[in-house]
Amino acid sequence: MAIERTLSIIKPDATRRNITGKINMRFEEAGLRVVAQRRIRLTRPQAEAFYAVHAERSFFNDLCAFMISGPVVVQVLEGENAVQKNRDIMGATNPANAKPGSIRRDFGESIEANSVHGSDSAETAATEIAYFFGEIDIVG
Numbered sequence: 001m002a003i004e005r006t007l008s009i010i011k012p013d014a015t016r017r018n019i020t021g022k023i024n025m026r027f028e029e030a031g032l033r034v035v036a037q038r039r040i041r042l043t044r045p046q047a048e049a050f051y052a053v054h055a056e057r058s059f060f061n062d063l064c065a066f067m068i069s070g071p072v073v074v075q076v077l078e079g080e081n082a083v084q085k086n087r088d089i090m091g092a093t094n095p096a097n098a099k100p101g102s103i104r105r106d107f108g109e110s111i112e113a114n115s116v117h118g119s120d121s122a123e124t125a126a127t128e129i130a131y132f133f134g135e136i137d138i139v140g
């Protein structure tokens with residue numbers, strides 16, 4: 001299986017509770033490597049551009065307000081089948097529906113404040129990684 005990279009974001013509900021290390025441990029225990037990482041405060045235009053695909057959804061404004069409500073940790077995860085593997089580790093969007101042992105089930109507060117973002121395809125991952133990182137920032 002191919003070594004892939006995916007974009008992960010530890011969301012404001014998780015930085016607020018100081019559990020970024022606990023979340024990173026889940027990635028590392030599953031064999032994913034954090035090959036780039038930066039703690040930032042998103043601006044409203046940055047959040048809106050990042051989630052532009054959801055611009056027409058009813059939750060878009062609330063989602064953007066949430067994503068700028070505190071710091072986030074943007075990161076690149078690398079490993080075998082990283083895109084799908086990270087989606088599996090994260091669990092379903094709604095923590096109530098996520099499998100026991102998944103990040104969202106164990107740490108998520110609500111369907112919105114669900115602790116982590118992960119790219120949903122290899123193509124999306126390339127776009128999302130380039131949104132936050134240059135090749136020089138990624139050290140595998």
Ligand code: IDP
Pocket residue numbers: 054059063092093111112113114116117118120
């Ligand atoms: P994903 O993060 O599992 O890929 P998406 O459908 O891409 O889920 O939604 C992006 C983010 O928007 C979710 O992670 C969550 O924070 C938020 N979101 C999704 N659906 C809802 C909803 O029905 N109400 C409120 N927020 C939502």
Ligand code: MG
Pocket residue numbers: 118120
């Ligand atoms: Mg998504």
